[in-house]
Amino acid sequence: MNNIVIITGGSRGLGAATALACARRGLGVIITYNSNPTAAADVVDKIKADGGKAVALELDVTDTTTFPAFATSVSSTLQETWGRTDFDHLVNNAGYGLYNPIATVTEEQFDGLFRVHLKGPFFLTQTLLPLIADGGQIVNLVSATSRVATIGVAPYASFKGGLEVLTRYMAKEFGDRRIRANSIAPGAIRTELGGGLNDEFEAQLAGRTALGRVGEPEEVGGVIASLLSDDNRWINAQSIEVSGGFDI
Secondary structure, eight states: OOOEEEETTTTSHHHHHHHHHHHHTTOEEEEEESSOHHHHHHHHHHHHHTTOOEEEEEOOTTOGGGHHHHHHHHHHHIIIIISOSOEEEEEEOOOOOOOOOGGGOOHHHHHHHHIIIIIHHHHHHHHHGGGEEEEEEEEEEOOGGGTSOOTTOHHHHHHHHHHHHHHHHHHHHTGGGTOEEEEEEEOSBSSSGGGOOOHHHHHHHHHTBTTSSOBOHHHHHHHHHHHTSGGGTTOOSOEEEESSSBTO
C-alpha cells in the first residue's frame, strides 16, 4: 500500500516541487491550492503522466472556519481515489512573503502572515490529526530567516520561528501514535515568494551562500520527500536547514 501525502500550497514553488518529488518516490499526493486551480491541475497532470496518483483540493489556510469541510473532502478523496480512510504525511507549506521593515508593517499585514504561517498550520494539523495514520509524519516549512536576522522579514521570520517551536511540541504530543514531526528551513530559493528574485537580489543572496548560488525548488522538494521515507524514520523533532550554507 502506497503512502499518501497532503501538501498545502502545492500548485507552485516548493509545494509543487515537493509534490513531484513525492510522486516519483511512489507516494499518492493530495495538493491544495487557494487561488490558482489551473496551476494545481498542471501539477496533478504531470504526476499522472508519470504514472502516479494525485488530486488537487481547494483550501484557504488563512480561514480556519473552512477546515472541517476540507477534512470531509479529504476523507471522500481518500476513499474514492485510494480506498483508504486515512493518510500518512502532512506537509504544511502554504504561505507568502512580505518585505517591509518593522517600522512600516501594518497590523493587517502582520495578522495575515500570522494566519498563514502559524495559526493556519496549527489548526489544520489539529483538524486533520484524526485522519493521519499512526506512524506518519508532519513536516512544517519554516525558514533560515529565523536564524539569520534579515531586514524586511521580521513578522514572517517570527511566525516561522514559532512554527519551528510548534514542530517540537507536535513531535512530543503525537509521539504516542509514532507520528514524527520535523521542520525544513529553506534558505535563498528561486521561487515567487515575496515577488521572486531579480538579478541584483539573486547576486546578493548568492554571495551570502557558501555554495555561491541560490537554491532551486527541486533541491528542497527532494529533501522533504526523502525525509518522509522509512530511511529517515529515526529523525524526529528536528529543524533541518536546506540552504547551501546561508550566512555561515
